[in-house]
Amino acid sequence: MIANPIEPPVSAVPNNMLTGAAYLESLNDGREVWYKGERVKNVTEHPAFRNSARSMAQLYDALHNPELEDKLTTVDKFGIRTHRFFAPAYSADDLLKARDAIDIWQRINYGWMGRSPDYKAAFMAQLAEGYGFYDPYGDNALAWYKRYATKGLFLNHVLIDPPANRAKPRTENRAMCVSVDKSTDAGIYVSGAKMVATGSVLTHATFVGLNSGASANMEANRDEDFALVFIADMNASGLRVMSRPSYEFRANSPFDAPLGSRYDENDAVIVFDNCFIPWENVLIYRDVDKVKRFHAQSGFFNRYNLQAATRLYVKLEFCTGLMVKGTQASGTNQYRGVQATIGELISMRNMLHGMTTAMASDVEPSLGDSVVPKLQLAAATRVYGTNVWSRVRHIFETTLAGAPSFTISSVEDMHVPELDHVIDTYYQGTNLEGRDRIKLFNLIWDSLYSEFAGRHGLYERNYAATPDQQRLDTLRWATNRGDVDDYTAFVDEAMADYDVEGWVNDVWK
């Protein structure tokens, strides 16, 4: 382990990362995004995406805010000034500062935009130390790191094949799974689809790979055409983005959908149709062995869980605030059982915060000189995060009970004078005017019950693989690292204290 060789003051080094305005401008690049039967001209002006793009732009502006710059940025070993999580960490202190930088970013959007650019930084930062793994494409990996860190680029990732014919090998699913059509001196041409690419409409490029389960099933001398890891610019020729319905597009007003109208991360299917990928964007090409080793070696898993748990405790702070205000409004906050559930929410927030501190402090060596959170802690945090969100939803449903559904049809009802009396009288809360109660509960609705909220529930449960896969990974890694042997040996020790004749251990004789 070495200390980050270039220490602050970071302000002495130019900050070349995108500003909010430059970020928005960069998305108007001719990318092929489809929405409601039309090709979108400019995502930053389209009603399905414009507000979410602006929410992301705030993160880029924060990188240039003099009050935040030192907390958010560092200088890497190449002399590049970048976001603290966009550079590898060389010590627990680096990781703690990176956690705090993630925290600052997540707070800007109240914890509701988890797939912000810092998510994929979990992977991209490690290219600075681990580019050699990708040889003969190692130079590409290092060049991508430098470009990425310098500008603070925003990448999405797609790992999952279309959910059909899963029992068959990819060779029998060629029409669907991403594979090489041909290669030339300039690059490769790929076809197939990947899903789902969260936030992709708002990103600069998509990182295309395979999840650990899929790569484990690949076979040498059969699956080479599918053994690929590459990065595609979002405006690459032959790359098509099929958006799901946008909650922002459907939002009637900020008052009716205060979160969905600005924080929709818009998951999309990415279709490659003879899409050209220049060689400089290729990291692994027709190499089954390397694709199989890629997940364990990238450091991504250990690091993305630090980002994910940080944004989840920020989101839980927001939800705890909602619960306190919601129960005050209903006048139920004096009840012992209600107070106990608020205490449980706070304990879950504190547990997640503690886990991020533990992950940042309890590190293990990774690529080159870098360190990452210990694998066992990252795996435990991933499983805990899934459980936490299910529990949060349950607590809201039982503690606020039906209160979130007592509202009006839309903000328009508030502009009708003859309804003033109805709203003022029957919609009031405890020490809260009708209009303020409706405003609060619309926010609660959008956090826990709306279509936007339902998607968040699905996300928390599945974004990091299915819940059973998360648990199976935890068991596999504990087995590989000897933890399971230690646990069984522990039990053996207890059983060696006695036998059919009685105590063996002198303590109890």
Ligand SMILES: Cc1cc2nc3c(=O)[nH]c(=O)nc-3n(C[C@H](O)[C@H](O)[C@H](O)COP(=O)(O)OP(=O)(O)OC[C@H]3O[C@@H](n4cnc5c(N)ncnc54)[C@H](O)[C@@H]3O)c2cc1C
């Ligand atoms: C909102 C949201 C956002 C997402 N964003 C992204 C993203 O940005 N990038 C990305 O790459 N992915 C993303 N995902 C996809 C996510 O990674 C996958 O949904 C997840 O990995 C599960 O894969 P799957 O949906 O194909 O489920 P499947 O693998 O089809 O699993 C479905 C069920 O079948 C069971 N099953 C599967 N295989 C087996 C087997 N071999 N034996 C026994 N049982 C099995 C599973 O346990 C599960 O119960 C996102 C998902 C959601 C919901």
